[in-house]
Amino acid sequence: MTEKLRVLFVDDEPHILRGLRRSMAIMDDQWDMTFCPSGENALEQMAREPAFDVVVSDMRMPGMDGAEFLNIVRSRYPETIRVILSGYAEMESILRTVGPAHIYLAKPSSVEAVYAAISRPIALNRLLSTPALRAVLAGLNNLPSLPDLVLKLENELRSPSCSAKSVAALIDQDLAMMAELLRLTNSAYFSVAGPVTTSLQAVRTIGLETIQALVLQIGIFRQFSDSAAMTPMLEALTDYSLAVARLAEAFAVSMGADQATAKATYCAAMLSQIGLLVLL
Structure with a gap:
């Protein structure tokens, strides 16, 4: 039997938390869910309970807001997947959550949207063989x-x-x-x-x-700021990816693809080796 996923929801509005509890009830057989009214309360809960796989936090909360809360979670629990749930698309909010959040979901989000957003990174986590590797990937801010x-x-x-x-x-x-x-x-x-x-x-x-x-x-x-000896490897990877991308685009054009498809082919080919960047 697969172990239940531990998910922590954080929102300062009681009616939102009640709504989340009701709407997410259909996931009871797969998720072990906890609901907290503030970032401070959530951090206390996280300190005394087994590790959570996912944290879903509102952005706008009094005192500690979602960005500050997820920044602390990132520091203390790097393996935890961090999701921001917000009804505001203001530039300031976006800029503050780009770093600490893995995933941004707009309010209101359906159960299906939350499930799909959480399932993808969790599936990847379960494929990784060691906790150390999972922590490195979850804590990775950018490549x-x-x-x-x-x-x-x-x-x-x-x-x-x-x-x-x-x-x-x-x-x-x-x-x-x-x-x-x-x-x-x-x-x-x-x-x-x-x-x-x-x-x-x-x-x-x-x-x-x-x-x-x-x-x-x-x-x-x-x-890239690691050892100088690694820089040629990054340059070689970039040159290879560019060559593959240009070849793929040319092939798409030769097969009669329109410009949009050819450019999308270029991007797909360029990113085909993206996983190697994690190793540098």
């Missing part, structure tokens, strides 16, 4: 990017002549930056109508101002 490219992107974003095309062209040259931008753009943070599959589409969808805030204020792209 490393080539330092020169990060600096070029930052300079471009500060330039008066900056454009969506020029920014996307730089992001297209880096595995980690492309992956992070597409992940964010396709999340509930931005509620886009359909899947975003290219860097240019992503930049145009969420806007240059948002990209500037994410890169220059929040630092969503991390420069």
Whole structure:
């Protein structure tokens, strides 16, 4: 028999907690659920109970808000999957939760949406063989990017002549930056109508101002800063991924694919080796 998933819900509004308890009751056979009225109370609960697999927190709460609470959870319990549940799509809230939250869900979210969001990272966690590896992946904030490219992107974003095309062209040259931008753009943070599959589409969808805030204020792209001996490995991985991406795009065009499909093929091929970045 599979062990129940331990899920902690945090919200300061009693009627919201009651609603969560009622709507999530259908998961009782699979989830062991706890409901807390504040971040402070949740941290006390986490300190005295067995580890929780997932924490789902409201964003706006008096005292300790969701971003602060999840930051503490990230520090103390790196293996725990962190989900922010919020009815507000304000830029300030988005910027504060990009780091501490793995997943952003908009209120109101159906049971199916919560289940789907939680199930994906949990399925990956269960495939990983050791607690240490699970902790590393769950605690990972972002993947490393080539330092020169990060600096070029930052300079471009500060330039008066900056454009969506020029920014996307730089992001297209880096595995980690492309992956992070597409992940964010396709999340509930931005509620886009359909899947975003290219860097240019992503930049145009969420806007240059948002990209500037994410890169220059929040630092969503991390420069590779480990040993100098590892830098050539990252450069080689990037060169290989770019070559595969260009070949895949050319093949798609030769088969009669339209421009959108060809560009999506480029992105898919570029990201085909993304898992190797975790090892660097």
